[in-house]
Amino acid sequence: xxxxELSSLGNTSHTAExxxxxxxxxxxxxxxxxxxxxxxxMVRAYRPMLDKLDLTYPQYLVMLVLWQxxxxxxxxxxxxxxxxxxxxxxxxxxxESKGLVSRGRSDxxxxxxxxxxxxxxxxxxxxxxxxxxxxxxxxxxxxEDLKALKSMCDKALKQLHASIE
Amino acid sequence: xxxxELSSLGNTSHTAExxxxxxxxxxxxxxxxxxxxxxxxMVRAYRPMLDKLDLTYPQYLVMLVLWQxxxxxxxxxxxxxxxxxxxxxxxxxxxESKGLVSRGRSDxxxxxxxxxxxxxxxxxxxxxxxxxxxxxxxxxxxxEDLKALKSMCDKALKQLHASIE
DNA sequence: GTAATTTAAGTTGTGCACAATTTAATTGTG
DNA sequence: CACAATTAAATTGTGCACAACTTAAATTAC
Numbered sequence: 001x002x003x004x005e006l007s008s009l010g011n012t013s014h015t016a017e018x019x020x021x022x023x024x025x026x027x028x029x030x031x032x033x034x035x036x037x038x039x040x041x042m043v044r045a046y047r048p049m050l051d052k053l054d055l056t057y058p059q060y061l062v063m064l065v066l067w068q069x070x071x072x073x074x075x076x077x078x079x080x081x082x083x084x085x086x087x088x089x090x091x092x093x094x095x096e097s098k099g100l101v102s103r104g105r106s107d108x109x110x111x112x113x114x115x116x117x118x119x120x121x122x123x124x125x126x127x128x129x130x131x132x133x134x135x136x137x138x139x140x141x142x143x144e145d146l147k148a149l150k151s152m153c154d155k156a157l158k159q160l161h162a163s164i165e
Numbered sequence: 166x167x168x169x170e171l172s173s174l175g176n177t178s179h180t181a182e183x184x185x186x187x188x189x190x191x192x193x194x195x196x197x198x199x200x201x202x203x204x205x206x207m208v209r210a211y212r213p214m215l216d217k218l219d220l221t222y223p224q225y226l227v228m229l230v231l232w233q234x235x236x237x238x239x240x241x242x243x244x245x246x247x248x249x250x251x252x253x254x255x256x257x258x259x260x261e262s263k264g265l266v267s268r269g270r271s272d273x274x275x276x277x278x279x280x281x282x283x284x285x286x287x288x289x290x291x292x293x294x295x296x297x298x299x300x301x302x303x304x305x306x307x308x309e310d311l312k313a314l315k316s317m318c319d320k321a322l323k324q325l326h327a328s329i330e
Numbered sequence: 331g332t333a334a335t336t337t338a339a340g341t342t343g344t345g346c347a348c349a350a351t352t353t354a355a356t357t358g359t360g
Numbered sequence: 361c362a363c364a365a366t367t368a369a370a371t372t373g374t375g376c377a378c379a380a381c382t383t384a385a386a387t388t389a390c
Contacts, residue, residue, distance in 0.1 A: 007178070009169060013171045013381065016259075021290075022233075024292065024297035024298070025229055025232055025233075025294065025296075025297060025370095026229070027226070027229050027230055027233065027245065028247075030229070030316075031314055031315040032207045032300065032305075033226060034209070034224075034314075034318035034322070035200070035204050035315075036204050037246075037318070038200055038322045038325075039201050039203075040204075040247065040319040040330070040348095041321070041325040042197045042201065042321070042325060043201070044325070044347090044348080045325045045328065047349090050260050054173060055355060056376075057201070057376090058375080058376060058377090059376095061192070063193070064190055064192050064198075068187075068190075068191060068192065073339090074338070074340095075337085075339080081192075081202075082202050082205065082206065083376095084377080084378070084379095085339050085340065085341095086340080086341080086378060086380090087284045087377050087378070089339065089340055089341085090341095090375080090376085091344060091375080094375080102283070107386075109337095109338080110385055110386085111337070111338040111339065111341070111384070111385050111386070113338080125190065127308075129186040129189070131190075132189035132195075134190070137324065137328075138325060138328040139196075139321055139328075140324045140328065141317075141320065141321065141324065145317060145320070146196045148317065149200070149314075150199045150200075152306075152310060152314045152317070153200050153202070153203040153314070155306065155310070156203045156207070156306065156314065157202050157206050158205045158302055159303070159304055159306065160206040160303060160304065161206065161208070163210065163305065164216045205377070205378095208377085208378095212378090221336080221345065222346090223345080223346060223347090238368075239369060239370095240367085240368060248346095248348090248368065249347080249348070249349095250369050251348060251349080251350090251369095251372090252347050253344065254371085255345080255346085255370090255371095259345080273387070274355075274356070274367095275354080275355055276354070276355050276356070276367070276368040277355095277367095277369080278368080285385095297375090
């Protein structure tokens with residue numbers, strides 16, 4: 001029998017009929033389901049820490065970018081976070097109404113928003129500084145494992161983006 | 166300098182002040198962001214295939230479970246998918262209104278829903294059978310890499326669940 | 331220089347995820 | 361038996377993600 005294994009990771013031996021498709025359609029063999037569940041669990045794990053800052057996880061990601069670099073556009077932010085204006089516009093409005101972010105306009109190009117932090121937004125960085133450490137304790141993995149996980153996620157993401165073309 | 170590296174994966178050398186926290190709060194070093202982005206991209210990649218079956222990715226997951234085992238409760242389904250009734254009840258109603266799933270009641274316990282497939286729901290399995298193969302092509306990774314990715318996601322998920330206790 | 335095209339951001343609508351709460355049925359305890 | 365506690369599912373409300381579309385400004389082509 002040629003190894004025409006599908007996207008499942010189960011073994012190819014089978015005793016009943018149609019087991020190949022059964023294997024492929026089996027929840028236990030779904031890489032994507034593991035990815036999806038781990039991502040959900042990760043967001044859940046962040047929640048109690050982020051609640052103290054009154055941030056959601058996607059809002060925290062936006063703050064991470066802005067703590068690093070201000071004056072960027074919604075487009076640039078979206079390119080960094082792989083999110084579109086449909087997601088970011090309302091999110092940024094929420095951050096603005098919390099007094100963390102200001103949404104200016106570019107002088108050169110009236111279409112683009114220029115995103116920057118208020119002093120409160122800037123100050124929040126200090127309160128957030130312990131989160132990465134706390135989170136790493138929650139995941140409780142070796143740094144090498146985390147590096148490997150990150151690099152495989154990045155690789156998968158790159159491939160999936162390429163497959164759209 | 167002791168290596169008190171935070172959950173970032175960046176190197177520990179720094180030239181400016183406060184670089185340790187900067188490193189930890191840097192988007193490029195966030196394992197969780199990679200996980201989150203990869204999971205989003207994965208769901209996006211499934212969409213064109215699942216559109217043909219008129220299913221969303223979470224609906225597809227429910228169908229995967231029911232193709233494997235019917236007569237289970239919402240609770241059991243939720244335990245398998247790591248989702249709660251707040252997510253599953255409306256999702257199952259949608260699957261019911263599409264004529265794929267029936268939501269009966271247990272005779273022994275009037276509280277529990279007994280989930281089963283209609284003939285249309287059962288038949289959809291055949292149409293879905295090519296999806297795992299197509300998806301693996303999209304991710305385009307070696308099977309060993311996928312196995313590693315899956316096992317690390319499962320490990321992270323387990324840890325994150327444990328850290329709630 | 332004006333019309334066609336492109337681009338940035340915003341809007342609308344759908345479907346998750348999940349916290350918090352509610353409802354109703356079952357189980358446990360005195 | 362009664363009544364407290366537990367459990368299963370549903371409900372409500374918030375905030376993503378994203379597709380599809382709209383609006384308006386900038387760019388390009390002629």
